[in-house]
Structures are given as structure tokens and as C-alpha cells.
Amino acid sequence: MRITIFGATGRMGRLLVRQALDAGHTVTAYARTPDKLPLAHANLSVVAGQLDDDEAILEAVRAADAVVEGVGSESAATRRIIAAMGTAGVRRLVVVSTCSVPDPADRLDLKFQALVRLVRTAAPRAWAEVRSAAEAVRASDLDWTLVRVAKLNDRPATGDIKAGHYGQGVVGLSISRADMAAFLLGQVTDRTHLRQAPAISN
Numbered sequence: 001m002r003i004t005i006f007g008a009t010g011r012m013g014r015l016l017v018r019q020a021l022d023a024g025h026t027v028t029a030y031a032r033t034p035d036k037l038p039l040a041h042a043n044l045s046v047v048a049g050q051l052d053d054d055e056a057i058l059e060a061v062r063a064a065d066a067v068v069e070g071v072g073s074e075s076a077a078t079r080r081i082i083a084a085m086g087t088a089g090v091r092r093l094v095v096v097s098t099c100s101v102p103d104p105a106d107r108l109d110l111k112f113q114a115l116v117r118l119v120r121t122a123a124p125r126a127w128a129e130v131r132s133a134a135e136a137v138r139a140s141d142l143d144w145t146l147v148r149v150a151k152l153n154d155r156p157a158t159g160d161i162k163a164g165h166y167g168q169g170v171v172g173l174s175i176s177r178a179d180m181a182a183f184l185l186g187q188v189t190d191r192t193h194l195r196q197a198p199a200i201s202n
């Protein structure tokens with residue numbers, strides 16, 4: 001498949017690019033700093049651009065079968081990507097989100113509620129942006145999946161990834177970037193979580 005990745009130069013994003021290429025996909029990496037992607041591969045192309053560059057975003061998604069977005073708390077960028085996908089007729093969108101975005105199926109205990117309050121207090125802009133981005137994704141008519149994570153680490157991949165909802169005794173707070181990348185990549189072809197917002201952890 002042809003996958004466009006936003007956030008490709010990040011710590012998780014670089015792993016995602018590598019995993020996608022290793023799996024035989026053709027990758028377009030969107031980057032404001034292409035030099036941060038120290039990879040050369042016949043199936044990798046890079047589109048350089050900022051997150052407000054509509055032309056470059058459209059160029060990056062135009063030929064994609066699926067788009068994965070992991071740039072973080074930038075709701076305007078999410079909206080621009082959704083618009084570009086609409087223009088290009090690309091339907092599958094997998095977006096990295098966080099535990100600050102609620103889902104009706106969550107059953108949050110007091111500890112978890114305190115964590116989200118802490119995030120809101122410590123990083124109010126990020127808290128608001130990630131929720132606004134999730135609203136835009138949910139309001140779109142794309143084939144979207146919001147993948148919610150709480151805390152990332154750089155441990156090796158385990159392949160043991162829990163997916164579900166917070167507060168139901170299955171999903172915890174932490175996941176490795178390698179396992180997260182694997183889950184995101186899986187979503188490109190797996191429609192189990194279509195128009196859903198699974199939380200994931202190790």
C-alpha cells in the first residue's frame with residue numbers, strides 16, 4: 001500500500017517509517033526537517049513542508065491509500081490533512097491521539113481522572129488541541145481511527161499490545177514507541193477499529 005506519514009521524523013514516526021518499508025509498503029514521509037529522517041529506500045519519498053502548507057500537504061496525500069498522522073497537538077494541521085484527503089479522495093486516516101480525549105466506553109477511575117486533570121493543568125494548549133483534533137477527525141466522513149496513548153517509552157517492541165478503553169481493566173498507561181508504530185501500521189489495513197478511538201498500551 002501507499003502510506004503517507006505525518007510526524008515521520010519523530011521518535012515514533014521514524015520507527016513507523018522503518019516498519020512500513022520493511023513490510024513492503026511505499027511510504028511518503030511529510031517533514032518540515034527532512035534531514036531528521038536518515039533513511040534512504042527505493043520505496044521512500046519525502047515531501048518537505050510545514051503543517052500550514054496546503055499545497056505540500058495535498059501533494060503528500062494525493063496518491064496515498066492511507067494516511068497516518070502523528071504530529072501531536074496541532075489541530076489546525078489535522079484539519080488541513082482531512083481537507084486535503086477529501087480533495088484527493090483518500091479515505092483511510094489513522095491519527096495519534098491521547099488519553100486526554102475521552103470516549104463514551106471509558107470508565108475512568110479517580111486516578112485516571114487525576115492524570116487527565118494534571119495534563120490539562122500542566123499543558124492546557126496541548127490538552128485543548130488534541131481534543132479539538134479529535135473532534136475534527138470524528139466529524140469527518142473519512143474512514144478514521146483515533147489511536148489513544150497515554151505515555152510512550154523507548155523500550156523494544158514486545159508485540160503484546162492491549163487495545164480497548166480506559167478503566168475497563170485491560171488497557172494501561174504506557175506503551176513503547178515501537179509497539180505503537182506496529183499498531184498504527186496494522187490499522188492501515190485492519191478495519192476492526194473503523195470510526196473508533198481505541199486506547200492502547202503494553
Ligand SMILES: NC(=O)c1ccc[n+]([C@@H]2O[C@H](COP(=O)([O-])OP(=O)(O)OC[C@H]3O[C@@H](n4cnc5c(N)ncnc54)[C@H](OP(=O)(O)O)[C@@H]3O)[C@@H](O)[C@H]2O)c1
Nearest residue numbers: 007008009010011012033070071072096098149150151152
Ligand atoms: N511522548 C508521549 O508520552 C506521548 C503521549 C501521548 C501522545 N503522544 C503522541 O505520540 C506521537 C509520537 O510521539 P513522539 O514522542 O515519538 O513524538 P516526537 O518525537 O515529539 O515527534 C513529533 C513529530 O511531529 C512533528 N511535529 C510536531 N510539531 C510540529 C509542528 N508544529 N510542525 C511540524 N511538525 C511538527 C515533529 O517534527 P520535527 O521532527 O521536525 O520536530 C516530529 O516529526 C506524537 O503525536 C505525540 O503527540 C506522545
